[in-house]
Amino acid sequence: MNKLNFTRRNFLKVTSSLAGGLVIGFHLPQTAEASAGGAIEINAWLTIDADNIVSIVTPQTEMGQGAFTSVPMMIAEELNIPWENVRHVMASANRHVNNDNLYTTTSTGGSRTVASRHPYMMQAGASARERLRVAAANRWGVSVDQVNANQGMLTSGSQSGSYGDFAADAAEVTLAEEPKIKAYKDWWLLGKSVKRLDIPQKTNGTATYAIDVEVPGMVYAAAQACPVPEGKLVSYDFEAVKNMPGVISAVELKQVKPVAAFTDLRSGVAIVAETWYQAKNALAVMPIVWDFGRGASITSESQTAEAMSLISGPGTLVLDVDGNPGKRRDKGVNQEAVPGIIAASNNVVIGEVFHRPFESHATMMPPCAVADVTADRCDIWTFTQDIARSLNETADQLGRDTKNVHLHQTYLGGGFGGGYNMDVHRQAAAISAEIGRPVKVIRSREEDIAQDSQRPPIWGTYQAALGDDGLPVALTTHIVGEEKMPAFTQRSVADMPYIVANRRHEYSSVKSHIPIGYHRAPGANANGFVIEQMADELAQAGSWDPLDWRLKLTEGNEPVQRVLLAMKEKSGWKTDLGPGVGMGLALVESHGTVSGCVATVEISRRGQIFIDRLQYFINSGYVINPLNATEQAESSAIWELSHSMTGGLQIRDGKIANTNFDSYTMMRMADTPPKIEVHLEMSEDQWWGGLGEPTGPPTPPAIANAIFYATGKRIRSTPFSKANL
Numbered sequence: 130m131n132k133l134n135f136t137r138r139n140f141l142k143v144t145s146s147l148a149g150g151l152v153i154g155f156h157l158p159q160t161a162e163a164s165a166g167g168a169i170e171i172n173a174w175l176t177i178d179a180d181n182i183v184s185i186v187t188p189q190t191e192m193g194q195g196a197f198t199s200v201p202m203m204i205a206e207e208l209n210i211p212w213e214n215v216r217h218v219m220a221s222a223n224r225h226v227n228n229d230n231l232y233t234t235t236s237t238g239g240s241r242t243v244a245s246r247h248p249y250m251m252q253a254g255a256s257a258r259e260r261l262r263v264a265a266a267n268r269w270g271v272s273v274d275q276v277n278a279n280q281g282m283l284t285s286g287s288q289s290g291s292y293g294d295f296a297a298d299a300a301e302v303t304l305a306e307e308p309k310i311k312a313y314k315d316w317w318l319l320g321k322s323v324k325r326l327d328i329p330q331k332t333n334g335t336a337t338y339a340i341d342v343e344v345p346g347m348v349y350a351a352a353q354a355c356p357v358p359e360g361k362l363v364s365y366d367f368e369a370v371k372n373m374p375g376v377i378s379a380v381e382l383k384q385v386k387p388v389a390a391f392t393d394l395r396s397g398v399a400i401v402a403e404t405w406y407q408a409k410n411a412l413a414v415m416p417i418v419w420d421f422g423r424g425a426s427i428t429s430e431s432q433t434a435e436a437m438s439l440i441s442g443p444g445t446l447v448l449d450v451d452g453n454p455g456k457r458r459d460k461g462v463n464q465e466a467v468p469g470i471i472a473a474s475n476n477v478v479i480g481e482v483f484h485r486p487f488e489s490h491a492t493m494m495p496p497c498a499v500a501d502v503t504a505d506r507c508d509i510w511t512f513t514q515d516i517a518r519s520l521n522e523t524a525d526q527l528g529r530d531t532k533n534v535h536l537h538q539t540y541l542g543g544g545f546g547g548g549y550n551m552d553v554h555r556q557a558a559a560i561s562a563e564i565g566r567p568v569k570v571i572r573s574r575e576e577d578i579a580q581d582s583q584r585p586p587i588w589g590t591y592q593a594a595l596g597d598d599g600l601p602v603a604l605t606t607h608i609v610g611e612e613k614m615p616a617f618t619q620r621s622v623a624d625m626p627y628i629v630a631n632r633r634h635e636y637s638s639v640k641s642h643i644p645i646g647y648h649r650a651p652g653a654n655a656n657g658f659v660i661e662q663m664a665d666e667l668a669q670a671g672s673w674d675p676l677d678w679r680l681k682l683t684e685g686n687e688p689v690q691r692v693l694l695a696m697k698e699k700s701g702w703k704t705d706l707g708p709g710v711g712m713g714l715a716l717v718e719s720h721g722t723v724s725g726c727v728a729t730v731e732i733s734r735r736g737q738i739f740i741d742r743l744q745y746f747i748n749s750g751y752v753i754n755p756l757n758a759t760e761q762a763e764s765s766a767i768w769e770l771s772h773s774m775t776g777g778l779q780i781r782d783g784k785i786a787n788t789n790f791d792s793y794t795m796m797r798m799a800d801t802p803p804k805i806e807v808h809l810e811m812s813e814d815q816w817w818g819g820l821g822e823p824t825g826p827p828t829p830p831a832i833a834n835a836i837f838y839a840t841g842k843r844i845r846s847t848p849f850s851k852a853n854l
Contacts (some may be wrong), residue, residue: 142350161619167424171260171295172309173231174204174225174253178294181281183210188220188232189242190514191327192544193764194821195757198325200754203247206318207310210281210292217326218537222516226531234618235517240548240720240819247817251310254669257299264298265290271699272538305657313813314479322756327540339539340497342510344567344772347499348377352556352570354397354580357421357783359388359642361396366416375407376400379415380563382556391550391582391644392522399560424642424783429486432780435639436588436609440482444607444635447623464633470603474594478670480663481590484529484846485655485829487643487778488584489785491795494542495577500557501567502527507558514548517697526555527562545768546647550582566675575788581644583778583785585611586639589659593629599671600681604633607665608656611645612638620652621717621826625660626689627682643747650822653719658773658847661715661830665837675834676702676714687747688812692725695746695810700727704838709733713834715827722818723748726766726827730835736854738774740832742804749818752809762824766805769794769825773832773847794850 132210133756168176168184176184185204197217205215227233232812233249260277269276276285281292313320330336346673355361367379380573384396398417402408446464446775471477498511500523507527513519513536520536527534541548557570572580588609596602610618618636648654665690668678676697696714706712709732729742745762752758775794779786787793834854844852 130185140744143517147453156352157726163668169300169638170607171257171296171299172253174250175257176207177292179293180218181210181291181293182214183208183281183292184216184218185221186211186220188225188235188516189216189237190235190516190538190541190544192237192514192541192548194242194761195325195754196237197327197541198323198757199243199754202318202323203243203250203386204254206316207251208258208318209278212318212323214281215326220516221367222520222538223532226517226520230517232730235515237514237544238549239692240821240823241721244721244749244817244819245536248310248752252307254360255308255310255766256304258302260299260302261295262543262569263304263490265293268298269297285770302430319753320751321754323754325757331540338494338497338542339499339510340494340514340542340571343570344499344500344501344508347501347567347569348401348403348564349405349408350401350557350568350570351379351405351573352382352397352399353417353576354395355419355421355780356579357419357579357642358644359424360422360783361420362385362418363418364420365398368467370400370411370415371528372406373411374412375403377402378564380560382559387769391630391646392518392552394526394552394555394559395583398572399556401560401564401568402763405569409573421783422642427640427642427780427783429780432586432639432641432832433484433588437482438638439639440588440590440607440636442607442610444637447619447634447636462820463631467605467631467633469604470631471592471594471605474603476595478591478593478595478667480592480666481843481845483589483659483662484586484622485658486586486787486847487777488579488648488772488776489579489581490543490545490547490648491581491790491791491793492541492543492545492547493576496551496553496572498554498557499567499568499569500554500561501557501562505533507561508537508693509534509554509558510537510539511555511557512551513555514541514544514546514550518549519554523554523558526558541814546651547581550644550646555558565794574790578778578788578793579785580644582644584648584651584654585617585641585643585645586613587655587659589622589656591659593667595667595671595827601629601667601671604629605633605635606660607635607637608659609637609639613641613645613804617652618656621656621719622660626686626716626718626723627664627679629682634782643775643785650719650825653717653823653826654769657715657719657826657832658745658829661717661827662843664715664843665713665834666843674704675787681717687814688723688816689716689718691810691812692723692746692748695808696727696744697723697744699808700744702727706838711835711837711839713831713836713838715830715834717822717823717828717830718828720819720821722747722820722823724748724823724827726824726831728828728831729837730832730839730850732836732839736852738849738852738854740770740802740833742806743770743802743828743831744806744808745824746808746810747820748810748812749823750816750818752811752820755809757811758820761820762807763805765822765825766828768833769828770802773829773849774800775848775850777848777851
């Protein structure tokens with residue numbers, strides 16, 4: 130009887146081909162270098178073939194956020210080519226790195242792909258269009274202003290031809306001056322809902338992730354670094370496992386720096402075997418001795434005790450370049466007067482401490498890399514949100530010239546910031562170089578969570594003095610965070626949108642050995658939980674409706690007012706829905722975008738939390754693809770909802786204690802709220818925000834505020850599943 134390898138992926142491949150689809154099996158992602166095949170490269174961003182098909186290079190990685198559609202959309206808008214003629218190809222990291230950062234940047238995160246990069250991406254399309262017009266004008270003997278470029282066709286009077294007809298000539302054209310990109314009012318494609326170009330491959334099973342890559346002669350490796358971060362390998366006994374099935378060798382992973390940065394190779398050991406499970410099983414039983422280092426005495430409880438001690442006293446004053454605590458709109462506030470005003474006030478509100486714990490990325494696809502290192506070349510496929518950065522790090526690991534390192538872009542099974550801070554490609558390169566064979570390194574879920582760059586914990590509180598009108602006249606906020614990245618304690622706190630004339634923000638930091646890194650909406654994702662519950666508490670203390678309080682304290686701020694007014698008009702806002710039912714709101718600015726959430730919850734007699742409805746109101750200035758914007762808003766909301774409902778990492782003896790989904794619980798599909806609405810409320814006023822992250826931060830505080838109105842109880846920490854309701 131034949132052995133069957135029946136997986137969902139194989140099922141999709143087989144059924145799609147039986148149904149008449151063109152794809153029969155896997156293919157590695159096409160790169161810009163491989164795509165040309167008869168097409169003419171007009172510039173580094175696009176090629177045009179004889180059939181008028183335009184292949185547009187995407188230097189950003191696709192991890193579900195829609196980059197493989199948004200980048201081609203921006204270029205196609207200026208090029209003026211029918212959308213059905215557009216294809217996307219993955220950029221060559223080698224070409225980018227070795228040609229003075231050809232695509233400007235390959236970094237994929239911070240919701241920046243559209244917000245900050247649209248000018249030069251759209252410029253690439255505009256430049257190609259104008260070069261095509263010049264080529265047609267030269268051939269037809271007319272002036273350029275007599276040539277029209279529209280929907281892939283060039284015309285001048287009775288003369289016409291496709292872009293493909295003039296592509297070769299256009300490639301030789303040098304423009305005296307680059308054209309300006311279009312104004313918003315002139316868009317024909319941007320601003321419309323467009324289906325994503327990556328969806329067919331992801332639904333027919335042909336999308337290739339790093340974990341899918343197969344190389345002839347490839348073996349597998351399972352690696353382990355010290356379970357207490359910053360610890361080091363002392364010894365291991367390969368003799369005890371070398372005769373286990375499939376085992377080939379052990380490779381020590383040697384840390385160079387005394388304290389490795391998260392993108393450096395960390396001290397550890399790997400087992401190489403014929404299959405990954407053979408490698409994993411041997412690694413699990415191989416005797417290993419670790420030096421746990423300073424972190425062995427740190428626990429969640431010890432950090433909390435230190436944080437509570439710090440937060441009860443003064444912290445370090447956060448100032449911007451002008452000496453003011455706010456970064457944008459608090460100009461002219463008085464930070465020095467705050468303690469005295471609060472001390473002299475007869476109406477003081479002292480907040481209790483809010484807390485959010487460490488959280489892990491826990492991406493759907495565990496980190497993976499394939500490396501094939503030979504004497505004169507290295508090929509690598511890896512889990513990364515920045516192909517150029519990972520190529521450079523691989524070259525550094527091997528001591529090779531970047532010209533001889535070829536990183537092949539693949540899809541990511543999630544990212545959320547985790548693809549920035551990863552050493553799995555270093556591990557794969559080091560192992561392949563050591564054994565002289567291609568190798569695939571896959572991290573187990575336990576190793577993934579244990580070695581992840583975690584979201585840092587925060588503890589936060591406030592003190593405020595209220596005036597006769599019930600509004601704050603002086604306010605101090607104090608956030609305690611992790612020592613390695615104090616900037617996280619400031620985002621969405623020091624620059625909150627609420628204007629208080631006498632305002633100061635302080636921070637303190639606790640000792641920590643846990644690697645931290647970027648998570649979806651870093652800083653704002655935790656700090657919004659503090660500030661937006663503070664806003665509700667101050668409104669209630671001053672006898673203000675929470676929505677009206679926010680409107681009053683943001684007067685003159687059009688982007689925020691637009692969102693708040695839409696929330697008031699469209700959400701059905703009210704705070705008295707009856708026993709056990711509550712409606713709460715929150716508003717957080719992050720990544721240049723204002724995002725508001727209105728949550729409606731119901732609390733059962735047993736204290737179970739049911740989220741009936743989440744409504745989002747977003748202002749990012751502009752939106753280029755409303756369909757994708759809505760999808761990203763829903764995705765970011767569910768990401769943060771999952772962490773706040775059931776997440777939370779625990780530190781025991783310096784180690785992450787809950788390293789798989791039986792103990793670090795993520796939301797399942799059945800837990801998703803039945804109603805999630807997204808309202809795009811754009812100012813369209815010459816500023817651009819991002820849309821991949823901003824709906825996450827207001828979600829937990831909106832739910833917490835709703836729970837207060839349903840029960841009268843204030844939830845000051847996550848996960849909510851542990852609250853006593």
